[in-house]
Amino acid sequence: MDIILASGSPRRRELLERMGLRDFRIVTPDIDERSDRPLPPHRLVETISAEKARAVAAQLGGDALIIAADTVVALDGAVLGKPGDAAGAVEMLTALAGRRHEVYTGFTVLRDGEAVTRSERTEVSFRSLTAEEIGHYVSTGEPMDKAGAYGIQGFGALLVDGIRGDYFNVMGLPVCALGRVLAGFGVDCLTLAAGGTKQG
Numbered sequence: 259m260d261i262i263l264a265s266g267s268p269r270r271r272e273l274l275e276r277m278g279l280r281d282f283r284i285v286t287p288d289i290d291e292r293s294d295r296p297l298p299p300h301r302l303v304e305t306i307s308a309e310k311a312r313a314v315a316a317q318l319g320g321d322a323l324i325i326a327a328d329t330v331v332a333l334d335g336a337v338l339g340k341p342g343d344a345a346g347a348v349e350m351l352t353a354l355a356g357r358r359h360e361v362y363t364g365f366t367v368l369r370d371g372e373a374v375t376r377s378e379r380t381e382v383s384f385r386s387l388t389a390e391e392i393g394h395y396v397s398t399g400e401p402m403d404k405a406g407a408y409g410i411q412g413f414g415a416l417l418v419d420g421i422r423g424d425y426f427n428v429m430g431l432p433v434c435a436l437g438r439v440l441a442g443f444g445v446d447c448l449t450l451a452a453g454g455t456k457q458g
């Protein structure tokens with residue numbers, strides 16, 4: 259079976275590989291990812307992930323299995339996507355410092371018009387941060403392409419003092435939940451990891 263990761267995120271590619279999937283192709287969805295829609299965060303990421311999957315399905319045609327995802331950070335009911343610039347990153351990190359927030363990733367698996375969409379929530383706590391520390395972190399460049407302006411898998415780990423839920427969900431793909439949905443589509447990751455061929 260042809261598997262397509264409908265994402266330009268290098269983290270998602272790495273996570274799919276770590277799940278045991280091989281031989282998948284990457285097609286970056288070209289959609290308007292506005293995160294200012296009046297939806298609760300879990301619905302927002304579910305909706306955007308479904309839009310990404312459908313956009314790539316329309317672009318490719320055929321019967322490939324398509325995986326798409328979207329991640330946002332939620333703080334006090336506000337949704338934080340990627341920072342527009344360094345000042346936006348400083349603003350987000352200042353708001354997150356010393357507090358707990360939620361990370362939501364929605365994902366969609368789509369094949370032959372049949373779609374399954376789910377989302378996961380992970381709570382993340384930040385230690386308190388000085389303005390100088392925030393400035394240093396922003397100058398690493400790491401925040402710019404990431405929801406909430408940090409990467410837990412990078413230097414951002416130095417800011418995080420606790421999490422509850424799936425760590426990989428924060429990185430952009432809830433590995434355990436996605437594995438279960440893929441199994442429903444006949445893609446058994448553990449069999450693949452063991453060297454088998456049950457990829458559809």
Ligand SMILES: Cc1cn([C@H]2C[C@H](O)[C@@H](COP(=O)(O)OP(=O)(O)OP(=O)(O)O)O2)c(=O)[nH]c1=O
Binds near residue numbers: 264411428
């Ligand atoms: C909070 C957090 C987010 N992120 C990343 C995951 C996502 O790649 C990104 C959120 O942006 P998304 O819009 O979800 O994804 P993307 O634009 O990178 O890729 P595509 O739309 O093509 O699928 O933030 C981290 O890598 N680490 C973190 O700790």
